[in-house]
Amino acid sequence: MKTFKIFTAKSVEKLSRFGRPLRRTQGLALLSLLITPAWSQNSVPAASAASDAPTYLRDIQPIFMGNCSRCHNQQSRFVYNWLNYPTAYADRWEIKRRLWDSWQGRYYKEAMPIANSPESFSISEADRLAIKNWVENGAPKGVVPVGVGAKTKGERIIAGKKLFNSICAACHQASGQGRPNVFPPLADSDYLNADKNRAIQIVLFGRQGEVVVNGMKFNNNMPSFPLTDEDIANALTYVYNSFGNSGLEITPEEVNAQRSAKPQAVSTPAPKSEFE
């Protein structure tokens, strides 16, 4: 039987969903004590000796959300949706070959994410390694990790920053500045600050079509993400309290209230994807 190994402190940190600590093998216990931030130490049960192989819901789906979902999503008709576990599981060996072997020049088909896409610059070696290890360890589904249980605005901002950097930053950039003509800015965004329920709905349901942010026109596609109310509240609280935005706090209850609301944010018909 193969044992799963984690090589560097950096990959250990990456291999937890939004900074939620992993269960660790004994060998890693000391290391992880050193790198686990104080705020999260009392939110997890003690480490068990259980397998440390990456799981889909905890470690891999977040990588897919940030680095693949603009092309591989529920709406795309010509490429697979990796946010769906059965689809990702069925094609896992090809995923490994495109993410790992092609990238190292050992497989003849195009490396993923597609060369020169913003995603190809934002995906890290630790992400690729996590995907390789996940596939080689049987591609387990796992369970959605228990939330960090943030109660105060300060705790939400800390948890939200992890999530933002692991998912949203692939497109909107860690600086919140976005990318001209492709991804609108969240920094000082007049559009974001004008309507918090609309912002919640965009993260819940995605958004397609034309949008004008700070006087600049965008016409692109943000997929919807399978995130919990707590995750979305934390991410948006971080965004609202960063990059010169208005300082609002968003609660999981407010997110939940929008789940049943009729999407108002989707203003124009979805454009054809760039691959159609």
Ligand code: HEC
């Ligand atoms: C910029 C758009 C884009 C991004 C981002 C992207 N892909 Fe792709 N992907 C494509 C297109 C287009 C194809 C079909 C062409 C091809 O097979 O090379 C494809 C094909 C694939 C295939 C082959 C599927 C099969 O069995 O035929 C895999 C596997 C794959 N992508 C995985 C990924 C993963 C995993 C990510 C994220 C880490 C990713 N891709 C990011 C556009 C993208």
Ligand code: HEC
């Ligand atoms: C795959 C790329 C991608 C990811 C990942 C992504 N977005 Fe977006 N986002 C977009 C695009 C593209 C638009 C504009 C959509 C349109 O043209 O209608 C957008 C629009 C927005 C807007 C409204 C416009 C603005 O600038 O104020 C908000 C708010 C937003 N995103 C928040 C988030 C948050 C929070 C996350 C992480 C949970 C996130 N996005 C992840 C691509 C992405």
